[in-house]
Amino acid sequence: MEQHGYPITEDFFLPHPDKFAEAGETSCPHFPLEIYPKLIVDVINDWALGLQLPVDFIGASMIPVLASCIGNYYRVSPKAGYVAPLIFYLCLVGHPGQAKTPVINHVLKPLDNSHSRCYANVSKT
Secondary structure: OEEOOEEOOHHHOOOOHHHHHHOOOOOOOOOOHHHOOHHHHHHHHHHHHHHOOOHHHHHHHHHHHHHHHHOOOOEEEEEOOEEEEOOOOOOOOOOOOOOHHHHHHHHHHHHHHHHHHHHHHHHHO
8 A cells, every 4th residue: 555655564663552561561662763864863862961851752742833834835645535734742751850842942943033033024024
């Protein structure tokens, strides 16, 4: 099976959490950094190392930020006749003090800086 030029195989989908319990595993699979280009993976790894945080927090936080950069320019069509914009919601789950909010703020900072520069340029005119 193929969708949008990408092969869809059985191992494409994550197994149901009950499958981990049956196999005696106690943790979920690693965050799939391979969804990103190498440049983004390098940024995620650098930030994770520098901030001493799991790559999961940074990698997951980048999904809605990158989707917002794309805006309405691209849309997805998961099935024939249905087209949707790239809208993602994010919920980081962790204990209090695990730096969930600082990670999101750190990932949003380049976008915020870009918006500030654009706003300053528009305000000058």
